[in-house]
Amino acid sequence: MTADAGPRRMTDPARRLAAIMFTDMVGYSSLAQADEGAALAVLERHNRLLRPLFARSGGREIKTVGDAFLVEFDSTLNAVQCALEIQRALADYNGSAPDDWRIRVRIGIHVGDVVESNGDVLGDAVNIASRIEGVAEPGGICISQQVFDQVQNKVAASIVRLPPVALKNIRVPIAVYRVGPPGDAPSRPATTAPSAGRQLAVLPLANISPDPNDGYFADGLTEELISVLSHVRGLSVIARTSVTPYKNSPKPISQVGSELGVDTVLEGSVRKSGNRLRITLQLIDVATQGHVWANSYNREVDDVFAVQTDIAERTAEALRLELGGPEAASTRRQPTANPAAYDAYLRGLVAARELKDGGLDESVRCFEQATSLDPTFAEAYAAWANVYVVASGDYLPMRTVMPRARELAGRALEIDADSSDAHAALGNIALQFDRNWGLAEAEFRRAISLNPSNVTAHRFYGLLLTAQGRFDEAMATFRRAIQLDPGGHLESTLAWIELESGQVDRAVADLKQARGEQRDPVGYHNQLGLFYLRAGRREDARREAETPLDGADDDGRFDRALLWALLGRPEAARQVAEEVERGAAKSYTSDGHLAMIYGALGDRARALDLLEKDDREGDRFLWLYYPGVFFDSIRDDPRFIALLRRYGIPESEIARRIKTA
Numbered sequence: 001m002t003a004d005a006g007p008r009r010m011t012d013p014a015r016r017l018a019a020i021m022f023t024d025m026v027g028y029s030s031l032a033q034a035d036e037g038a039a040l041a042v043l044e045r046h047n048r049l050l051r052p053l054f055a056r057s058g059g060r061e062i063k064t065v066g067d068a069f070l071v072e073f074d075s076t077l078n079a080v081q082c083a084l085e086i087q088r089a090l091a092d093y094n095g096s097a098p099d100d101w102r103i104r105v106r107i108g109i110h111v112g113d114v115v116e117s118n119g120d121v122l123g124d125a126v127n128i129a130s131r132i133e134g135v136a137e138p139g140g141i142c143i144s145q146q147v148f149d150q151v152q153n154k155v156a157a158s159i160v161r162l163p164p165v166a167l168k169n170i171r172v173p174i175a176v177y178r179v180g181p182p183g184d185a186p187s188r189p190a191t192t193a194p195s196a197g198r199q200l201a202v203l204p205l206a207n208i209s210p211d212p213n214d215g216y217f218a219d220g221l222t223e224e225l226i227s228v229l230s231h232v233r234g235l236s237v238i239a240r241t242s243v244t245p246y247k248n249s250p251k252p253i254s255q256v257g258s259e260l261g262v263d264t265v266l267e268g269s270v271r272k273s274g275n276r277l278r279i280t281l282q283l284i285d286v287a288t289q290g291h292v293w294a295n296s297y298n299r300e301v302d303d304v305f306a307v308q309t310d311i312a313e314r315t316a317e318a319l320r321l322e323l324g325g326p327e328a329a330s331t332r333r334q335p336t337a338n339p340a341a342y343d344a345y346l347r348g349l350v351a352a353r354e355l356k357d358g359g360l361d362e363s364v365r366c367f368e369q370a371t372s373l374d375p376t377f378a379e380a381y382a383a384w385a386n387v388y389v390v391a392s393g394d395y396l397p398m399r400t401v402m403p404r405a406r407e408l409a410g411r412a413l414e415i416d417a418d419s420s421d422a423h424a425a426l427g428n429i430a431l432q433f434d435r436n437w438g439l440a441e442a443e444f445r446r447a448i449s450l451n452p453s454n455v456t457a458h459r460f461y462g463l464l465l466t467a468q469g470r471f472d473e474a475m476a477t478f479r480r481a482i483q484l485d486p487g488g489h490l491e492s493t494l495a496w497i498e499l500e501s502g503q504v505d506r507a508v509a510d511l512k513q514a515r516g517e518q519r520d521p522v523g524y525h526n527q528l529g530l531f532y533l534r535a536g537r538r539e540d541a542r543r544e545a546e547t548p549l550d551g552a553d554d555d556g557r558f559d560r561a562l563l564w565a566l567l568g569r570p571e572a573a574r575q576v577a578e579e580v581e582r583g584a585a586k587s588y589t590s591d592g593h594l595a596m597i598y599g600a601l602g603d604r605a606r607a608l609d610l611l612e613k614d615d616r617e618g619d620r621f622l623w624l625y626y627p628g629v630f631f632d633s634i635r636d637d638p639r640f641i642a643l644l645r646r647y648g649i650p651e652s653e654i655a656r657r658i659k660t661a
Contacts, residue, residue, distance in 0.1 A: 018072045018121070019079040019111045019147065020129040021059065023050070023086070025067035025517055026104040026138040026472055029502035043067055046103050049093060050086060053575050057082035062121050070130075072121060076111050076150040080179065083107045083141045084157055101143045108133030110144040124523060135162070135176055136552050138472050145175040148248040155179070168327070199262040201238040204247035205279075206269040218270040219247075220346025221279075225266070226313065230453035238262060239455045242487030244353075245607075257286030260486050264292070275301050275339070281311060299340040329532070333360075336380075341373035345380045346373075352387050360395055363387050373410055378416035385409040385425040386456070392432070398619040402433040420451035427457065433620060437648050442463055442512040455485045462497070467623045469653040471501035489514075492527060500627050505536045521590055522549055522556035530562045562630060565600035572598050600630040607631070608639045615643055623647045 016099035025046055032039035035242040048526060050069060054061055057078045073079035086107065094102040110132060136142040137408030143151075148159060202225050207218035214640055223240050230237045238260050246256065253265050268281035282294035284452035293314055297307045336342050348366030351359045360400035371377050385408035392398040392405070406429050412422035427443030430436045444461035447454050458481035465474035478494045499507035508531050511524075529544035545563045549556065565573035577597045579585045595610035611622060625631070626644055634640045636658050644654050 018114045019076040020125045020598055021071040021079050022108045022133045023069045023105050024130040024133055028067040037461035041103055047199055053082055053085050060577050076147055077154055079109050080151045080155055104138040106133050106136040107141045109147050113148045132176055141179040143177050143179055148177045169389045174380045198264055199236050200264045201243055201260050203243055203267040209270050209272040214272045216350045217272050219350045221270055223349045233458055237453045239485035239488060242485050246505050252288055253284050257288040277301055279307055301611040308483045311660060336377045338374040341370045341377055355395055357393055359393055376415050378412045378419050381408045381412035382419050382421035386421055389425050393621060395588060398433060402429055405429060418450050419449045420447045420454050424454055424457040428460050435647055453484055455481050466497050466500055469650050499531060499534060522552040526559040534567055562600050570601050573601055592619055592621040599633055602633050604634050607634055611643055
C-alpha cells in the first residue's frame with residue numbers, strides 16, 4: 001500500500017481498489033413509523049451535516065439508501081479521519097439539539113476491490129463495509145483488518161480489536177476493530193477489548209468408554225467444562241448448542257475456528273470404567289494449529305471437580321497474556337462432593353437438551369435425584385429451575401411450573417448467591433410470569449455480570465428490551481448472543497427485532513439471508529410469510545404459505561394455519577381452534593396462543609376473552625406477541641390497550657402499534 005495509507009488504482013478503470021464507507025442512521029425507521037414528517041426533517045438535517053464532511057475528506061458519494069450513505073475514498077486514512085470527524089460533528093450537534101432531533105449513526109469501513117457499473121460500485125468491499133457497520137455501536141465506528149493495517153499509529157483515536165465476527169454472506173469470520181472517539185487516545189497496536197477477551201470453543205469430548213451407555217458422561221462433562229470456563233474472566237466461551245454438531249461431524253480445527261469465530265479450541269476424550277476416569281485434553285491455537293498445552297488425568301469420579309478446576313487454571317495460564325495474568329482463573333466453588341449426585345446431574349443436563357420425547361420428564365427426574373442425594377447442590381437446583389422456565393407455556397402451563405421454578409432458583413441462590421443460571425431463571429420468571437420488568441432487567445444484568453457467556457440471559461434480556469421498545473440495545477444484546485452461540489439459530493430472532501423496530505425491508509432481507517441457518521424449513525417459511533404481511537406483500541406471503549408442510553411439527557402446523565387465516569383461508573385455523581377447545585390437540589396450547597387464531601379470524605370478542613383469561617390465570621405471553629399482525633383486528637380496542645398497560649408496555653409503543661396497524 002502507498003505511504004499515505006491509500007488504495008492503489010488498478011489498470012482496469014472499471015475495477016479498482018477503494019476504501020468504502022457505509023453509514024446508517026440509528027432509529028430512523030422507528031421515527032418514520034411514529035412521525036413521518038419529523039423523520040424527514042431529521043433526515044434532511046443529517047444529510048446536510050454529513051455531505052460537506054465527505055467532500056472535505058475527498059469522499060465520493062456513490063448513493064444514498066434511505067438514511068444510509070455509501071461513500072468511496074481513494075485514501076483509507078482519509079476515510080477513517082472522515083468517520084471520526086462525522087462522529088465529532090454529530091456529538092457537537094447533539095449536545096444542543098432537542099431529544100427528538102438528535103442524530104446517531106453507525107459507520108463501517110473496509111478497503112478492497114470494487115467494480116463500477118452504471119454509476120454504482122459493487123464487490124466484497126461494499127458488502128463487508130455494510131456488514132461491519134451493523135457491528136458498530138450507535139455513534140461508533142468499526143473497521144476491517146485491511147483498514148487497520150493501513151491506519152494504525154496514524155489516527156488520533158484508540159483502536160480496539162473485537163472478537164472475530166461472522167458476517168452474513170461472508171464465508172469466514174473476519175477481524176473487526178472499534179475506533180474510539182477523536183482524542184480518546186493515540187492509536188497503538190490493537191488490543192482485545194476487555195469485555196471480549198479470547199474466544200474459546202470446547203468441542204464435544206469423545207466417549208471411548210468400554211460401555212457406550214457411558215456416553216452421557218462425556219456429553220455432560222463437556223457441558224460442565226463450558227460452564228466452568230465461562231467463569232474465567234476475559235474468556236468468551238461458545239455455547240453448547242453451537243459445538244454439539246461437531247460431535248458426530250468432526251472437522252479440522254481451522255474450519256471449526258472459522259465457523260465459530262474462535263481463536264482457541266479445547267478438545268479431548270473421556271474413558272469411564274466403573275468409578276475410574278481417564279480424561280485426555282489438548283488446547284489448540286487455531287491460527288498456528290499448535291498445541292498450547294495438553295494433559296491426561298487419571299482420577300476417581302469424585303475427583304472430577306479437581307480436574308475441572310485444573311483445566312480452568314491451565315487454560316487461563318496458557319492465555320495469561322491476553323487474559324491479564326494468571327489471576328484471571330475462576331474461583332468457582334466445587335458444586336458437590338457426592339459422585340452419585342454429580343452423575344445424576346450430568347444425565348439431567350443431557351436430557352434437558354431435548355425436552356420432547358420424554359426429555360422433560362427424564363431431566364426433572366435426574367435433577368430431583370441429584371438434589372435428593374446432595375441438598376446443597378446449587379447447580380442442580382438452578383438447572384432444574386431453568387428446565388421448568390423453558391418448558392412453561394410450550395410444554396406445561398406456566399401457572400403450574402413457574403412457582404416451582406421460583407422455589408428452585410431461590411434454593412440455588414441460598415446455597416450460592418453467585419449462580420448465574422439461577423439469576424437468569426429468576427429474570428425469566430419476573431419477565432414472563434410476574435411482569436416485574438425492573439426486577440427482570442436487574443436479574444439478567446446480574447446473570448451476565450457473573451457469567452458474560454450466559455447465552456440464555458443475553459437472549460431473554462434482548463427480548464425484554466424489545467418489548468420495551470429499546471431496539472438499539474436489544475439488537476446489540478442479540479448480536480452478542482450470536483457471537484457466543486453462532487450455531488444457535490438466533491439470526492432469525494434478530495431479524496424479528498429489526499421488524500419490530502420498523503426496519504421492515506431490512507428484516508425481510510436479513511431473514512432471507514438467515515435461511516441457511518434454519519433447522520426448521522417450515523418454521524422459516526411461516527415466519528417469512530408473517531414478515532411479508534407486515535410489509536404489505538400479500539402475494540409473497542401467500543407463496544410462503546403454499547410451501548409443503550413435510551416434516552412439520554405441531555408448532556409448524558399451528559403457525560401455517562395462522563398464516564392462512566390472515567390470508568383469507570380460515571378453514572385450517574378454525575380446525576386448530578376447535579381441536580384445542582374440545583381437548584383433542586396433540587400438544588399443549590395456551591389460551592394466549594389460541595387468542596392468536598381468533599384474532600387472525602377476526603373474532604374480536606373471543607380473542608379478547610381468551611387474552612383476559614390468560615392474563616388472570618394463564619401463560620401471559622402477550623408481552624412477546626402483542627405486535628403480531630394476528631392482533632391487528634383488536635389493536636385499538638380499549639380492552640386490548642388495558643391489557644398492554646398491565647403488562648407494562650410503554651405508551652409510546654402502544655400508540656405506535658395502533659397507528660401502524
